[in-house]
Amino acid sequence: MLFKLDAASPVPLGDQIASSVRAAVADGTVEPGERLPAARVLADSLGINVHTVLRGYQRLREEGLIELRRGRGAVVVDNPVSPGRARILERIGELVEEARKLGMPEEDLLALVRANLAG
Amino acid sequence: MALRSSIRMSPARLRLTALTVAPFFLALAVYVTTFAVLHDDLPDPLATHYDTSGAPNGYVGRSTVLFVGTGLLFLLGTVWTWCSVGRAAPTGRIGVWAMPAGGWGVAAFLGTVLTSMLHANAGPGDGSAARFPGWYLAVALGAAAVAAVLGALATRAIVGSVPPGRVPETPPGGTPDRIDLAANEVASWARGLAPWTMVLAGLLTLAGGVLAWVVTDWRVFAPLFLLGLAALLLASAYVTVDRRGLTVAPALLPWPAIRIPLSGITEVSSRRISPTTDFGGWGYRVRAHRTGLVTRSGDALVVRRRSGREFVVTVDDAATGAALLATLLDRRAGRTDRADREGR
Numbered sequence: 001m002l003f004k005l006d007a008a009s010p011v012p013l014g015d016q017i018a019s020s021v022r023a024a025v026a027d028g029t030v031e032p033g034e035r036l037p038a039a040r041v042l043a044d045s046l047g048i049n050v051h052t053v054l055r056g057y058q059r060l061r062e063e064g065l066i067e068l069r070r071g072r073g074a075v076v077v078d079n080p081v082s083p084g085r086a087r088i089l090e091r092i093g094e095l096v097e098e099a100r101k102l103g104m105p106e107e108d109l110l111a112l113v114r115a116n117l118a119g
Numbered sequence: 120m121a122l123r124s125s126i127r128m129s130p131a132r133l134r135l136t137a138l139t140v141a142p143f144f145l146a147l148a149v150y151v152t153t154f155a156v157l158h159d160d161l162p163d164p165l166a167t168h169y170d171t172s173g174a175p176n177g178y179v180g181r182s183t184v185l186f187v188g189t190g191l192l193f194l195l196g197t198v199w200t201w202c203s204v205g206r207a208a209p210t211g212r213i214g215v216w217a218m219p220a221g222g223w224g225v226a227a228f229l230g231t232v233l234t235s236m237l238h239a240n241a242g243p244g245d246g247s248a249a250r251f252p253g254w255y256l257a258v259a260l261g262a263a264a265v266a267a268v269l270g271a272l273a274t275r276a277i278v279g280s281v282p283p284g285r286v287p288e289t290p291p292g293g294t295p296d297r298i299d300l301a302a303n304e305v306a307s308w309a310r311g312l313a314p315w316t317m318v319l320a321g322l323l324t325l326a327g328g329v330l331a332w333v334v335t336d337w338r339v340f341a342p343l344f345l346l347g348l349a350a351l352l353l354a355s356a357y358v359t360v361d362r363r364g365l366t367v368a369p370a371l372l373p374w375p376a377i378r379i380p381l382s383g384i385t386e387v388s389s390r391r392i393s394p395t396t397d398f399g400g401w402g403y404r405v406r407a408h409r410t411g412l413v414t415r416s417g418d419a420l421v422v423r424r425r426s427g428r429e430f431v432v433t434v435d436d437a438a439t440g441a442a443l444l445a446t447l448l449d450r451r452a453g454r455t456d457r458a459d460r461e462g463r
Contacts, residue, residue, distance in 0.1 A: 037309035
């Protein structure tokens with residue numbers, strides 16, 4: 001899959017790795033059950049530290065988008081809802097960014113989301 | 120800790136591992152039990168090598184036979200299981216059950232051959248009385264076929280169906296698209312090289328080498344074993360496209376690798392290739408005007424080198440790889456890329 005990094009961006013490189021994967025899963029370029037490149041291969045290729053890549057992969061694991069297994073590498077969770085989950089995660093990212101720009105307190109944002117869920 | 124929980128195996132994978140190990144374990148158990156039961160009837164040394172008529176012409180010490188037999192089954196079982204559930208494991212619909220099924224077949228074949236060799240030796244007198252006619256091998260092949268079918272059925276029953284993999288197809292020929300890449304962006308495209316069929320082929324070659332050792336000679340074993348190892352190494356390889364150019368290298372080792380720098384590439388495309396018509400076979404193929412690393416038919420990334428020769432590597436989603444490579448070549452040539460035009 002394709003990874004793009006912008007060294008000048010304020011977004012940490014690990015998060016940029018994570019968003020590359022999210023986008024690829026969301027648009028179907030990478031399928032549920034597919035293996036991501038080994039962290040070391042990707043780190044060499046992008047000229048960054050292997051721990052930076054692992055930080056990105058770890059974040060995706062916490063988001064429930066990939067599984068990390070010793071000896072097996074990173075695999076996109078083999079579930080048909082994975083692409084949908086990736087799209088939701090992308091929107092949540094946008095939502096949080098927008099709220100931060102407006103200086104909206106966390107509680108207000110969560111209250112709005114809850115109100116929407118209840119409605 | 121979060122990291123620790125990520126290392127444990129899922130129940131499905133655990134079942135798959137158990138299923139792959141099982142036939143090798145069973146073959147091992149039958150072999151060792153047979154050895155123990157027949158022990159007092161076995162000559163020392165045992166006849167282990169036979170001519171075409173089935174009469175022995177090679178002998179090995181009794182305890183060595185036990186060690187080599189158990190060692191081979193153990194080694195092959197370990198490698199096979201690692202390949203079935205490890206990093207290079209297949210994720211496709213067929214591969215998931217074909218790998219364990221192949222293991223069942225190989226374990227049954229080896230187990231039958233090893234065990235029947237013990238039976239052939241049992242009896243009064245020394246090993247020269249042993250006979251190992253050709254039909255023993257036919258029986259072992261039959262056992263292998265039955266076991267492979269059983270293994271396939273068992274895997275399907277236990278693992279269930281796996282959603283089919285979709286491989287993006289490249290339209291034939293044509294210039295590749297470009298990737299949106301801003302001037303300050305670094306990009307990389309990386310993709311595993313080999314299909315699971317290659318892992319299976321590598322394992323079968325290994326098994327063939329082991330069998331050749333048992334039945335004939337280590338001089339047959341060595342080249343087959345090396346060939347099998349090479350196939351497995353290749354199966355772990357990645358194709359990467361980045362600022363350095365095009366690289367094909369194993370994931371864990373820096374060598375053997377093919378590295379073509381951007382400066383060495385004049386043209387790039389992706390197209391569908393056929394191993395037989397385009398290269399006369401599979402593997403690392405050197406032809407009159409092109410070199411290819413060909414593991415299957417279908418999508419391939421194609422670059423023209425400064426020397427005019429083509430380098431072809433079969434890889435899924437080659438169109439994206441070609442698009443990035445073309446973008447990087449544009450950038451290197453100082454041509455305005457799309458990101459610049461849009462930025463203006």
